[in-house]
Amino acid sequence: MSNILILGACGQIGVELTLALRQKWGADHVFATDLAAEHPLLQGTGPFAQLDATDKDAIGAFIRKEGITQVYLLAALLSATGEKAPMKAWDINMRSLLQVLELGVEEKLEKIFWPSSIAVFGPTTPKVDTPQQTVVEPTTVYGISKYAGELWCQYYFDRYGLDVRSVRYPGLISWKGQPGGGTTDYAVAIYHESLATGTYTSFLGEGTVLPMMYMDDAIRATLELMEAPAETLSTRMAYNIAAISFAPEEIGRSIQAHLPEFKLSYAPDSRQAIADSWPQSIDDSLARKDWGWKPQFDLEAMTADMLKNLKNG
Numbered sequence: 001m002s003n004i005l006i007l008g009a010c011g012q013i014g015v016e017l018t019l020a021l022r023q024k025w026g027a028d029h030v031f032a033t034d035l036a037a038e039h040p041l042l043q044g045t046g047p048f049a050q051l052d053a054t055d056k057d058a059i060g061a062f063i064r065k066e067g068i069t070q071v072y073l074l075a076a077l078l079s080a081t082g083e084k085a086p087m088k089a090w091d092i093n094m095r096s097l098l099q100v101l102e103l104g105v106e107e108k109l110e111k112i113f114w115p116s117s118i119a120v121f122g123p124t125t126p127k128v129d130t131p132q133q134t135v136v137e138p139t140t141v142y143g144i145s146k147y148a149g150e151l152w153c154q155y156y157f158d159r160y161g162l163d164v165r166s167v168r169y170p171g172l173i174s175w176k177g178q179p180g181g182g183t184t185d186y187a188v189a190i191y192h193e194s195l196a197t198g199t200y201t202s203f204l205g206e207g208t209v210l211p212m213m214y215m216d217d218a219i220r221a222t223l224e225l226m227e228a229p230a231e232t233l234s235t236r237m238a239y240n241i242a243a244i245s246f247a248p249e250e251i252g253r254s255i256q257a258h259l260p261e262f263k264l265s266y267a268p269d270s271r272q273a274i275a276d277s278w279p280q281s282i283d284d285s286l287a288r289k290d291w292g293w294k295p296q297f298d299l300e301a302m303t304a305d306m307l308k309n310l311k312n313g
Helices: 012-025 056-066 079-084 086-106 141-160 186-196 215-227 248-256 271-276 285-291 299-312
Strands: 004-007 030-034 048-050 070-073 111-113 167-169 171-173 199-202 210-214 244-246 263-266
Touching (some): 004 012, 004 056, 012 215, 030 056, 056 086, 070 086, 079 086, 079 141, 079 271, 086 111, 111 215, 167 215, 171 186, 171 215, 186 248, 210 215, 210 299, 244 299, 248 263, 248 299
Parallel strands (some): 030 048, 199 263
Antiparallel strands (some): 210 244
């Protein structure tokens, strides 16, 4: 039986991935950790400890104490937040990964998961159906750290045989967690505000098409990749995965189908330049071929599920 350590379990992805892993492996085998206090949705669902993802000695001691065999490293400063403190973002994002990779070799871990992002792409990247392998010139410290991290993951696999796996998440949308400082966070906040006030002012302008994904699909993609036979995987950098692409006005119309009085306005801020540098749609054919990836939620299904759960919550 695997014993799993999650670093950064209280973030947007971490909360739902922790719950999914506990359902799959059993609560006692999934150890949630974060520098922050335990998230309310995780309380009472399994073991939790406060742990700094950049403290290699503490992580190593935890791995040995609990017999950890797999690590999911989710701790990071995201795109918009990272631009406010570039050196801090670089330090957290890179030091945490390099230390976990080193521990993977030293402690002979079975598997490591580390998420990348569409932030690795830049303004010179083809914007439509962005290929798995293409021009990669990120313009944010978050994107730079993610692409450097992808190369390190491939390096540790090639040199040490370390079984490290990754996906390039698009913008992620969830009713369970609050936005975490990313450029695509408007697509989470818009649902909350549509119910709370009936209005929303988007920090991205009309016509800004970005790749997005409902969190249910993102969690399923992560689990499916981690369960895929190693011999089927053709890259250890990060797989493109895709689901939906839309602009703010499209998500606004999908909400108006349920809430006809909802009003959407626009006030683009500094995040607009980041969004303009990213792709509009992603070619995920390699993930589909290698491990059978396929999304389940389109925009209409996602909006219906988001509004239903936020109302019930």
